Amino acid sequence: MVTMFSLSKLPSATTILSTYSSLMAFMMLVRGIMNEAWSVVNQIIPQDLQTKILTKLGCLYCHPTSEVTLIIHEQNCHATNEMFEASEVYLRSKTTNPSLEKLIVSKQPREKNLTITIEKDQEIVDFFECIQVKWKLTNKKNDSGRDSKFFELSFHKQYKEKVIGTYLHYVLKRSKDIIEENRTLKLHSLGIYGDRDESGVWRSINLEHPATFDTLAMDTNIKKEVLEDLDRFVKRKEFYKKVGKPWKRGYLLYGPPGTGKSSFIAAMADYLKFNIYDLELTSIYSNTELRRLLLATKNRSMVVIEDIDCSVELKDRRSRHRANNGDQLTLSGLLNCIDGLWSSCGDERIIIFTTNYKDRLDPALLRPGRMDMHIHMSYCTPCGFKLLASNYLQIQNHPLFEEIEVLMKNVNVTPAKVAEELMKSDDAETSLEGLINFLQSKETDRKKSNAEVEEEEERETTNPKEGEGQKAGKGNKRTKKTKMTRKTNVIKYCINCDD
Numbered sequence: 001m002v003t004m005f006s007l008s009k010l011p012s013a014t015t016i017l018s019t020y021s022s023l024m025a026f027m028m029l030v031r032g033i034m035n036e037a038w039s040v041v042n043q044i045i046p047q048d049l050q051t052k053i054l055t056k057l058g059c060l061y062c063h064p065t066s067e068v069t070l071i072i073h074e075q076n077c078h079a080t081n082e083m084f085e086a087s088e089v090y091l092r093s094k095t096t097n098p099s100l101e102k103l104i105v106s107k108q109p110r111e112k113n114l115t116i117t118i119e120k121d122q123e124i125v126d127f128f129e130c131i132q133v134k135w136k137l138t139n140k141k142n143d144s145g146r147d148s149k150f151f152e153l154s155f156h157k158q159y160k161e162k163v164i165g166t167y168l169h170y171v172l173k174r175s176k177d178i179i180e181e182n183r184t185l186k187l188h189s190l191g192i193y194g195d196r197d198e199s200g201v202w203r204s205i206n207l208e209h210p211a212t213f214d215t216l217a218m219d220t221n222i223k224k225e226v227l228e229d230l231d232r233f234v235k236r237k238e239f240y241k242k243v244g245k246p247w248k249r250g251y252l253l254y255g256p257p258g259t260g261k262s263s264f265i266a267a268m269a270d271y272l273k274f275n276i277y278d279l280e281l282t283s284i285y286s287n288t289e290l291r292r293l294l295l296a297t298k299n300r301s302m303v304v305i306e307d308i309d310c311s312v313e314l315k316d317r318r319s320r321h322r323a324n325n326g327d328q329l330t331l332s333g334l335l336n337c338i339d340g341l342w343s344s345c346g347d348e349r350i351i352i353f354t355t356n357y358k359d360r361l362d363p364a365l366l367r368p369g370r371m372d373m374h375i376h377m378s379y380c381t382p383c384g385f386k387l388l389a390s391n392y393l394q395i396q397n398h399p400l401f402e403e404i405e406v407l408m409k410n411v412n413v414t415p416a417k418v419a420e421e422l423m424k425s426d427d428a429e430t431s432l433e434g435l436i437n438f439l440q441s442k443e444t445d446r447k448k449s450n451a452e453v454e455e456e457e458e459r460e461t462t463n464p465k466e467g468e469g470q471k472a473g474k475g476n477k478r479t480k481k482t483k484m485t486r487k488t489n490v491i492k493y494c495i496n497c498d499d
């Protein structure tokens, strides 16, 4: 009976629904009014004053003992702590905060705006959805005597979930937006050994290299292929995930000095808007150190190892430099790092090796799948010359072009040397004549050298004994000459080709 009575008193489903709808409508109305009121407050009361009032109210409301503090260290197990970096960037946008008494102001060349950062021990009060949080930058010496920086983020303990679950993500997202808005490409290189605070740590400066793919004189088809490859790479986030491959790509640039390998890297960074990490292997002494440095690199970046043929011959370094408990840097350590741990951390990574002598590289480096693209930077071609003439002299055609193009087919000249000749005068004709003179003198040298070799070879055939004697006595000289004059071998043996 009792049950029946209670059931009959229950409201019908329609009543519940209509009450719910009215409640929701009421809530939306209240929310609308609140938003409206908040925007009026925003218009009437200046931001600084709002912060001051909220700070005062917050102080009344927050009892110090009810506070929680999150510590955000600069480094996390030797790797960069992204949360620290994001906090640094985010707080730069909060430097108008009235609670701040000391600020650090700087401006780097080519940077659009001033960089204003907080000084250590200064406190910044921030509000997020009416929650008050306090930031403080602190530093202290770590066990190795190095300065270690960290942020302290304090707030009322009742907001712990909200701060960790929402606010920190908001800081990460906001910092990314701020970086994108003020993006200037960075060149990271290693600090100098000997300076305790700088050694083995990435330091960055703005990347000032003016090279772009438009200014780069190289085979048009290769350039097109590279650009298509880069476009495909950046678009393929989902593809890499689907096929289970780390989102990274390796390029090997090879060719004689002065053919534009460094310029190519700068052009690539400019095209992708990726920062560069210049990894000087000769200043790294152990596989562990290399791993630590690679792990400290960030997404959307290029790690560059120049002259890899010189860097990986590190066999006698153990005796000359500090002991490293058998953890000496080795080629296999480098390859393991690239293929293994590093490649599986982070996204959108590019690694570039350069060499002047591809044939000197360890076959392990050239193995298919290791470097995805091998790019040959060649001597200047007639087509490359036209691009340089257009860039340096602002001319698309000239009666002297034909003669230059014929000469270029016979002698090897680097784009760097052509650029140098084209810069010698403001007058296009004078510069082109200078280039012709240079090419002609190179051709004369080449012919003379060829004639000498032919003469020697002929002497050897007609008088083999004399030839043998000469060979024993001046063997080195002869060998060198032969190599120097063969056009295809110039890359291998003649380092200073233009001199």
Ligand SMILES: Nc1ncnc2c1ncn2[C@@H]1O[C@H](COP(=O)(O)OP(=O)(O)OP(=O)(O)O)[C@@H](O)[C@H]1O
Pocket (backbone or CB within 6 Å): 215, 216, 217, 218, 255, 256, 257, 258, 259, 260, 261, 262, 263, 264, 356, 377, 414, 415, 416, 417, 419
């Ligand atoms: N392909 C090119 N297109 C346009 N300019 C070039 C090219 N190659 C060289 N240069 C010019 O020559 C200068 C030196 O070239 P760069 O340092 O890029 O050559 P590299 O191949 O990296 O030389 P190295 O092997 O000695 O490091 C560049 O700053 C640029 O002015």
